[in-house]
Amino acid sequence: MTERQRIMVLLFHPLLHKSRVNRELLRSIQDLEGVTIRNMYDLYPDFHFDLKVEQNLLLSHDIIVWQHPFYWYSSPPLLKEWIDVVLEHGFAYGREGRALAGKKVMTAISSGGRREVYQEGGMRKYSIRQLLAPFELTVTLCNMTYLPPFVVHGTHMLDENGIGRAAAQYRKGLLSLMDGIYDEGEISKHDYLNDLIT
């Protein structure tokens, strides 16, 4: 039997006390063995990362999840800062920088907009995958694999049940990733991880 993959969820939510969705997503995975959860705005309110801690944590996990609300078609600023600082030249990329090679990264986002608006011809013109291109390219430049994102759409319209269903789906998705049940070729064909979760 292959070993379970270790997952690290890095949560970037500047207003978690006001969150409806991300708080519930987090709650649904809190008890999972083999999942490390880090609330980054709590840990680094001044945006000054402990580089060694962050890099060592990356080394000791197989799958990294960037969980955050979708803000202005992107992430809250602390994730961008984390990428700029932690994915250092000579560590994550460059001729000598192959420390993260072979790991996987997934974005898990909540978005106010419905899925239909994020497509060609839709109100937001671009798909979520297109809008997440800078994250995907960052990951691939660091010789890692970018997984299809897990997305909770239409957050403003979701009631408690809807949020609960999304949270249960998130838990299931992370468990499946840990157990490595998704075929690599198959997973890359999908726009969303959600579509693979049965």
Ligand SMILES: Cc1cc2nc3c(=O)[nH]c(=O)nc-3n(C[C@H](O)[C@H](O)[C@H](O)COP(=O)(O)O)c2cc1C
């Ligand atoms: C500053 C800000 C920017 C936002 N930008 C977007 C956006 O670009 N696209 C979108 O679909 N929703 C956007 N939203 C809505 C949030 O994504 C949504 O409220 C959030 O995902 C809900 O999750 P939460 O309950 O965990 O906060 C934005 C919200 C805020 C506060």
